[in-house]
Amino acid sequence: MRGRRVLMESLASNGVRHIFGNPGTTETPLLDSLAAYPQIDYVMALHEGVAVGAASFYAQATGRTAFANVHVAPGLGNAMGSLYGALKANSPLIVTAGQQDTRMRLANPLLGHDLVAMAAPVTKWSVQAERADELAPILRRAFKVATDAPSGPVFVSLPIDVMEQETAVEPVVSDKLWRSAHLDPKGLAEVAALLLKSARPAIIAGDDVARAGAHAGLVALTEAIGASVWFEGLRAHASFPTSHPNYRQSLPGDAAQVRKVLGDADLVLLLGGPFFEDIWYASGSHFPDKAVVVQIEESSERLAFNHRLDAGLVGDMAASIAGLAAAIRARQSPEFRLAAQSRNQALAELSVREKEAHRSRLEKSWNREPSSMARVMAELRRGLPDDAVIVDESITASLDLARTFDYRGFGDYFGGRGGGIGQGFAGAIGVKVAMPDRPVVAVSGDGSAMYSIQALWSAAHHKLGIVFVVLSNREYRILKHNVDVWRKNFEAGTQHPYQQMDLTGPDLDFVPLAAGMGVEGIRVEKADDIASVVASAVASNRPYLVEIAIEGKR
Template sequence: MRGRRVLMESFVSHGVRHIFGNPGTTETPLLDSLPAFPQLEYIMALHEGVAVSAASFYAQASGRVTVANLHVAPGLGNGIGSLYGALKAGSPVVVTAGQQDTRMRLNNPLLGHDLVAMAAPVTKWSVQIERADEIAPIMRRAFKVATDAPQGPVFVSLPIDVMEQETAVDASPPDNLWRSTRPDPAGIEALVALLLKSKKPAIIAGDDVARSGGEQALVALTEAVGATVWFEGLRHHAPFPTSHPSYRQSLPGDARQVRKALGDADLVLLIGGPFFEDIWFAPGGHIPGGASVLQIEASAERLALNNRLDAGIVGDIAASVSALTDAVRAKAGADFRQAAQNRNAALAELQAKEKEAYRARVEKSWDRQPTAMPRVTAELRRGLPDDVVIVDESITASLDLARAFDYRGFGDYFGGRGGGIGQGLAGAIGVKVAMPDRPVVAISGDGSAMYAIQALWTAAHHKLAIVFVVLANREYRILKHNVDVWRQNFEAGTQHPYQNMDITGPTLDFVHLAAGMASRRSGSRRPTTLPVPLQRLSRRSGRTSSRSQSKASARA
C-alpha cells in the first residue's frame, strides 16, 4: 500500500476524529485521501495559526489527541506561535506538515526548509519521515510522546514523495498503556505530617487538576484543611469551583506580588502545574519566608523543577489528592479539625464581603461612558445560559469576567497559555467541535481578535454555533499597563505618550469584518453579526434567549 494510506490509517487507529488544517500543494496526499476516510473530518482554517490553536483547544476540551496539518516552511512558520501556546498548555496534538520531494532537497526547492529544526524548540519531539516503511512506527511513537505526561505537541514532516512510496508496513494499533500511578504511601505520610502542622495553608491549583477530573477531590482536601485556593496567572482551565469560599483569584506575574498575595501562609501546596510563569523579574522567591512547600505532579519532570520542596509526590492527580484527603481525615485531631472549620468560616465571610463590594463596583460604574467592563461582563452573564462555555482572551477584562461568571470546573472555562495573543477566537473553534452540545462564547479583546479574525470564516464554513464577543477598546491596553510597570521597575524617567499602542486611524469595524466572512441573510444557518452597543443593553433581569444570543457579536 502507499504511504499516505498508512498515515490515514494511523490517524484512525489512534482515535483521531478531526484534522485541523490549512491546505497546500505538499498536503495533496493527505487531502486527496480524505474521501476514503469519512470518519475523519477536516476542519478548514484560512491560516495555520488558527488551525493549530483550534486543534490545541480541541485536545484540551475533548481529552483526546488530535491532528493539525500545516503547509511546508512558511505555513509551519505561521503556526509556530500557536505551537508555543500548545506546548505551554500541554496539549496532545500531532502536528504534521507537507515537505517538498526529498529528491529536490539539494536544490533548495521553493518553500523548502529544515522543518524539523523549525519545530523542535516548540514541540516535545520533531522528526521527518524519510521512507514509507517509517510511517507506521513514527506515527505510533508520535501519539505516545504527545500523550506522555506532561502532554504536549509533536511534529512530523511528511515529504510528498515518501507519501507516495509503497510499503508493506501496516499502521500500528494504539498501545494499551496504563500511565496513572498511585502515590507512594510514604510520600502521602510526609505531606500529611506537614499539613497537620500548618496554621494557614494555601493551595495553588494548576490545569492538570482539571484535566485529571480532580476538582471535587480538591474541594474535599481544601475543606478538610481549611486552605485558600489560588490559580496560576495564565491558565487553560478552572481547576476549582470559583464560587467556593476558598477560591481567591489568579496569582500575579512576579515573585514579589505572588508572595504578597499568599500573605502569611505557612504552607503552600502546588498541584499539577509548571509553577511559576512570571512576567517581570522581582528579587526573592514566590513562597512566603518560612513556609513549607509541597507538590503533587503526574510526572517526575515537573516535580521540584522550579521550587525546592519539603515533600513532593508523583501520582495521578485526582487519586493523589483523594489519598491525601483520606489520610488527613484519618490522622487529624480535634484541634486541627476545629481550626480548619474556623478557617473555612472566615473564608466564607470574606467571600460575602468581596461579593458585596463587587456588586457596589458594578452599580457605581453602570452608567459610565464609554461602557465600563464591570457592566459589560455583568450584562454578558445575565444574557447567557447557565451551561455556557467561556473561551477567554479578554486580557485586561479578565478580572471582571472572573467576578461575573462562576466556573464549576472542567469544561466551563478555557483560556490560553504562553501569553501569545490570537488564541481565543481560534480556540473557540476547537472547543465547539469537541463540545457540540454546549453553548460556546468566545470573549476577546480587539487586538487579540485581529491575530485570528479568519476564525470567523471557519465557524461560518462549518456551521459552528459560536458567539464571538469582541471588546473593542481600540488599544493594546495590556501593553500600556506594562509600560507603566516597566517605567516604575526600571526608573525609566519617561512620561511621554504610549508609542504605537492605539488601534485607531482607521478604527476597526468588527461587524463588517464578520459580515464579510458569514451570511447576514435572515433565516441563514450561518452566524449572523449584529452590532450590539453595550451602552444600550437593558438592565432588566432575566436571560436573553440562546437563539438571539447566537446571532450577536458585541462591540464595547
Template sequence: MRGRQVFFETLLNHGVDRIFGNPGTTESPLLDSLLDYPQIQYIVHLHEGVATGAANFYAQASGKTAFVNLHVAPGLGNAVGMIYGALKNNSPMVVTAGQQDTRLRLRDPVLGHDLAAIAAPVTKWSVQVETADELGPILQRAFKIANEAPAGPVFVALPINVMEQETSIPAGKPGHSFAATRPDPAGIAAMARLLLASTSPAIVAGDDVARAGAGDTLVKLAEKLGASVWFEGLRGRNSFPTDHASARGTLAFDAPGVAKQFADNDLVLMVGGPFFEEVWYAPGSPFPAGCKALQIEAAPSRLAYNFALDAGVVADVGAGLAALDVALATVAGKEFDAAAAKRNAALQALKESEAAAQKARVEKAWARTPTSMARAMAEIRAGTPENAIMADETITANLDLFKTFTFAGADDYFSGRGGGIGQGLAGAIGVAVAQPKRPVLCLSGDGSSMYSIQALWTAAHHDLAIVFVILANREYRVLKHNIDAYRARFDVKSNKPYMHMDLGSPTMGFVDMAKGMGVAGTYVAKADDIKAAVAAAFKTGKPHLIEIEIEGKR
C-alpha cells in the same frame, strides 16, 4: 499499501476523527484520500495559526489527541506561535506538515526547508519521515510522546513522495499502557504531617487537576484543610469551582506579588502545574519566610523544578490528592477539624465581602460612557445561557470576568497559556467542535482578535454555534499597563504618551469583517443593549459576532 493509507489507518487506530488544517499542494495525498475515510472530518481554516490554535483548545475540551496538518515551511512558520501556546497548555497534539519531494532536497525547491528544525524548539519531539516504512512507527511514537506527562505537541514532516511510496509495514497502533503512577506512601505521609501542623494552608490548583478529573477530590481536600485555593496567573482550564468559598482568584506575575498573596499562609500545596510563570523579574521567593512548600506532579521533571520542596510526590494528580485526603482522615483529630472549620468560615466571610465589593464596583461604574468593563461583564453574563462554555481571551478584563462569571466544572472554561495573543477566537473553534451540544461564548479584546480573525470564516463554514464578543476599547490596553509597569520597575521617569498602542485610526469595523466572512454581527454602543444582544445571538444557534464599545485605559 501506500504511505497515505498507512497514515490514515494509523489515525483511525488512535481514535482521530478530526483533522484541523489549511490545505496546500504538498498535502495532496492527504486531501485526495479524505473521501476514502469518511470517519475523519477535515476542519478547514484560512490560516495555519488558526488551525493550530483551534486544535490546542480541542485537545483540552475533548480529552483527545488533536491532529493538525499544515503546509510546508511558511505554513509551519505561521503556526509556530500557536504551537508554542499548545506546548504551554500541555495539549496532546500531533502536528504534521506536507514536505517537498525528498528527491528535490539538494535543489532547494520552492517552499522547502528543514521543517523538523523549525518545529523543534516548540515541540516535545520533531522528526521527518524519510521512507514509507517509517510512517506507521513514527506516527505511533508521536501519539505516545504527545500524551506522556507533561503532555504537549509533537511534529512530523510528511514528504509528498513518501506518502505515495509502497510499504509492507502496517499502520501504528496505540499500546494499552497503564501509566498512571501511584504516590509513594512515605511522601504522602510526610505531606500529611506537614499539613496537620499547618495553621494557614493554601493550595494552588494547576491545569492538570482539571485534566485528571480531580476537581471534586480537590474540593473535598480544601474543605478538610480549611485551605484557600488559588489559580496560576495564566490558566487554560478550570480546576476548582470559582464560586466556592475557598476560591481566592489568580496569582500575581512576579515573585513578590505571589509572596504577598501568600503572606498569611504557613504552607502552600501546589498541584499539577509549572509554578510559577512570571512576567516581571523581581528578587526573592514566591513564598513568605518560613512557609512550607509541597508539590504533587504527574511528571518528575516538574517536581522541585524552580525551588526546593519540603515534600514532593510524583503521582497521577487524582491519585495523589485522593491518597492525601485518606491520609489526613486517618491522622486528623477533633482539634484539627475545628481549626479547619474556623478557617472555612473565615474564607466564606471573605468571599461574601469580595462579592459585595464587586457589586459596589459595578454600581459605581454603571453609568460610565463608553461602557465600563465591570458593567459590560455583568450585562454579558445576564444574557448568557447557564450551560455556556467560555473560551476566554479578555486579558485586561480578567479581573471583572472572574468576579462576574462562575465556572463550576473543568469543561466550563478554556483559555490560552504562554502569553501569545490570538488564541481566543481560534480556540473557540476547537471548543465548539469538541462540545457541539453546548453553546460557546468567546470573549476577546479587539487587538487580540485581529491575530486570528479568520476563525470567523471557519465558524460559518462549519456552522458552529459560537457567540464571539469583541470588547472594543480601540487600544492594546495590556501594553499600556505594561509600559506603566516597566517605567515603575526600571525607574524610568516619563510622561510620554503610549506609542503605537492605539487602534482607532482607522477604527476597525468588526461587524463588517464578520459579514464578509459569513457571520452575522451586532454593534452595541450602549450598555443597556448588551444583555438583549447577547441573548438574541445565542438564540440563533448560529455563529454570531457582537462588537461592544467599552472604555479604554483610565
C-alpha cells in the same frame, strides 16, 4: 500499502475524528485520501495559526490527542505562535506538514526548509519521515510522546514523495497504556503530616487538576485543611469551583506580588502545573518566608524543577488528591478539625466582603460611557445561559470576567497559556467541535481578535454556533498597563503618550469584517442592550459576532 494510507489508517486506529488544517500542494496525498475515510472530518482554516490553535483547544476540551496539518515552511512558520501556546498548555497534539519531494532537497526548492529544526523548540519531539517504512513507527511514537506526562505537541514532517512510496510496514493498532503512577505510601504519609502541622495552608491548583477531573477531591481536601485556593495567572482551565468560599482568584505576575497575596501562609501546596510563569522579574521567592512548600505532579519532570521542596510526590492527580484528603480525615485531631473549620469560616467571610466590594465597584461604574469592564461582564452574565462555555481572551477585562462568572468544573472555562494573543477565536473553533451540544462564547479583546479573525470564516463554513464577543476599546490596553509597570520598575523617566498602542486611524469595524466572512454581527454601544443581544445570538445557534464598545485607558 502507500505511505498516505499508513498515515490515514494510523489516525483512524488512534481514534482521530477531526483534522484541523489549511490545505496546500504538498498536503495533496492527505487531502485526496479523505474521501476514503468519512469517519474523519476535515476542519478547514484559512490560516495555519487558526488550525493549530483550534486543534490545541480541541485537545484540551476532549482530553484526546488532536491532529493538525499545515503547509510547508511558511505554513509552519504561521503556526509557530499557536504551537508555542499548545506547548505551554500541555495540549496532546500532533502537527504535520507536507514537505517538498526529498529528491529536490539539495536544490533548495520553492517553500523548502528544515521543518524539523523549525518546530523543535516548541514541541516535545520533531521528526521527518525519510521513507515510507518509517511512517508507522513514527506515528505510533508520536501519539505516545504527545500523551506522555506532561503532554504536549509533536511535529512530523511528511515529504510528498514519501507519502506516495510503497511500504510493507503497516500501521499498528493504537497502544493501550495505563500510566497512572501508584502513590508512594511513605510520601503520602509525609505530605499528610506536613498539612496536619499547618496553621495557614494555601493551595495553588494547576490545570492538571481540571484535566484529571479532580474537582470534587480538591474541594474535600481544601475543606478538610481549611486552605485558600488560588489559580495561576494564565491558565487553560478552572481547577476548582469558583463559587466556593475558599477560592481566592488568580495569582499576579511576579514573585513579589505572589508572595504578597499568599500573605502569612505557612504551607503552600502546588498541584499539577509548571509554577510559575511570571511576567516581570522581582527578587526573592514566590513563597512567604519560612513557608513549607509541597508539590504533587503526575510526572517527575516538573517536581522540584523551579523550586526547592520540603516534600514532593509523583502520582495520578485525582488519586493523589483523594488519597491525601482521606489521610487527613483519618489522622486529624479534634483540635485540627476545629482549626480547619475556623479557617473555612474566615475565608467564607472574606469571600462575602470581596463580593460586596465588587458589587460596590460595579455600582460606581454602572453608568459609564463607554461601558466599564465590570458592567459589560455583568451584562454578559445576565444574557448567557448557565451552561455556556467561556473561551477567554478578555485580557484586561479578565479579572472582572473571573469575578462575574462561576465555573463549576472542567469544561466551563478555556483559556490560552503562554501569553501569545489570538488564541481565543481560534480556540473557540476547537472547543465547539469538541462540545457541539453546549453554547460556546468566545470573549476577546479587539486587538487579540485581529490575530485570528479568519476563525470567523471557519465557523461559518462549518456552521458552528459560536458567539464571538469583541470587547472594543480600540487599543492595546494591556500594553499600556505594562508600559506603566515598566516605567515604575525601571525608573524610565518618560511620561509622554503611549507609542503605537491605539487601534485607530482607521478604527477597526468588526461587523463588516464578520459579514465578509459569512457571519452576522452587531455593534452594541449601550450597556443596557448587551444582555438581550447576547441572549438572541446564543439562541440563533449559528455563528454570530457581538462587538461591544468598552472603556479604554487613554
